[in-house]
Amino acid sequence: MLLVTLFMSTDAVARSSCDDWVCIESEVRDEVVYQYARNLKPWPLTLSVRNRTENLRQQSSHSITRSLGPNESVLLTRMPIKRADRPHRLRYWYDWSIGLQDVDHDDQYLYRLPYAEGKQFRILQGFGSSFSHKGMEYYAIDFDMPIGTPIHAARDGIVVNTESRHSKGCWEKGCGRYANYIVVLHNDGSTGEYYHLDQDGVDVVIGERVRRGQRIGRSGNTGHTTMPHLHFAVYRAASWGQTKSIPFRLSTDQGIIDRPRRGMRLKVKQQNG
Numbered sequence: 302m303l304l305v306t307l308f309m310s311t312d313a314v315a316r317s318s319c320d321d322w323v324c325i326e327s328e329v330r331d332e333v334v335y336q337y338a339r340n341l342k343p344w345p346l347t348l349s350v351r352n353r354t355e356n357l358r359q360q361s362s363h364s365i366t367r368s369l370g371p372n373e374s375v376l377l378t379r380m381p382i383k384r385a386d387r388p389h390r391l392r393y394w395y396d397w398s399i400g401l402q403d404v405d406h407d408d409q410y411l412y413r414l415p416y417a418e419g420k421q422f423r424i425l426q427g428f429g430s431s432f433s434h435k436g437m438e439y440y441a442i443d444f445d446m447p448i449g450t451p452i453h454a455a456r457d458g459i460v461v462n463t464e465s466r467h468s469k470g471c472w473e474k475g476c477g478r479y480a481n482y483i484v485v486l487h488n489d490g491s492t493g494e495y496y497h498l499d500q501d502g503v504d505v506v507i508g509e510r511v512r513r514g515q516r517i518g519r520s521g522n523t524g525h526t527t528m529p530h531l532h533f534a535v536y537r538a539a540s541w542g543q544t545k546s547i548p549f550r551l552s553t554d555q556g557i558i559d560r561p562r563r564g565m566r567l568k569v570k571q572q573n574g
Contacts, residue, residue: 323348323369323397325377334380334391340369344461344486347538348397355390356383366540368402368490396542399461401490404537404547411552412455413513414569415444415495415533421568422446425530427561428548440546441534442561448499448529450520454511455493455533458485465503470522480524483517487535491547496532497524 317326323346324339334357338348349366352359357380365377382389416422426434426443434441462484469479481498483505499521511517522529536544551558554568561567 318395322346323395325350325393325395327391329382332382332385334382334389336377336380336391336393337374338367338369338377339374340372342461343371344399344459345370345401345490345538346397346399347402347540348395349541350377350393350395352378352380353392354380356387357381357389357391358383364540366402368538398538398542398544399484400486400492400536400538400544402538402540404491405489406491406535406537406547406549407489408548408550410456410550411557412493412535412549413453414551414553414567415452415455415531416446416569417451417453417516418569418571420450421566422450424561424563424565424567425528427563427565430563437539437543437545438534440548441532444520444531444533446520446529446531448519448521449502450531451516452483452495452498452502452518452520452531454485454513454515454517456485456487457513458487458493458511460484460505460507460509460511460517461486461492463503463505463507465498465501465518467523468500470497470524470526472525472527477525480526481521482524485511485517490537492536492538492544494532494534494536494544497521497526497530499523 317324326337347368351364423445425445428440465481467479467481483495485493499519502519505517520531534546535549539545552570554570
């Protein structure tokens with residue numbers, strides 16, 4: 302999502318541009334334009350803003366990326382007006398992603414497999430698989446899973462975003478917008494993300510706290526996909542609305558797996574008692 306706003310002013314009236322998640326606000330005081338960002342949600346997000354100006358002197362880089370805490374407001378930049386007798390123009394683009402850019406992830410934490418006890422599924426793609434797990438998606442896993450399979454939380458957290466209305470799966474450019482998903486924010490600012498869910502296959506609501514092992518949805522074949530499967534990964538926020546997968550370890554019935562590979566068949570570790 303890339304949004305563009307055009308703002309022109311010769312007075313001191315504050316102006317703002319908002320979506321459901323963030324507001325970018327600009328105001329003039331003492332011949333200086335102050336640009337602020339306000340997080341509208343009770344969980345962190347990472348915001349990127351790029352400014353283009355006329356008759357303004359930029360004090361920082363044209364592109365700014367900042368992580369904002371829950372409901373936090375921050376000053377992004379201040380831009381003195383070069384000539385007060387002329388109008389100034391501020392044009393900006395912004396985008397955001399959920400979570401923190403600088404995640405203090407516990408690399409020793411053992412994630413649960415994202416399905417029910419007693420079940421076992423084959424890995425279609427593991428870390429670094431050449432088909433599509435490259436770059437930002439390097440540390441992701443695709444599980445070969447029939448449509449309608451119950452999905453369970455791999456770690457405690459709070460549900461911060463969901464989509465469940467889509468029914469289409471395809472491989473052409475732009476098919477990603479048809480994906481159904483659940484995003485769970487962990488307490489370290491990382492997110493666990495579950496993709497390609499079935500239509501109406503989300504069993505939790507935004508703001509709900511979920512426990513490790515809790516059923517949260519059903520698998521499907523929506524979005525950018527060639528066959529039914531579950532895509533799961535742990536992410537940190539990156540610039541311009543992107544997320545970057547980070548390595549994680551799995552607790553399984555076969556032991557600890559820190560390098561999941563194609564062809565592995567992994568079973569949920571049984572809980573004592």
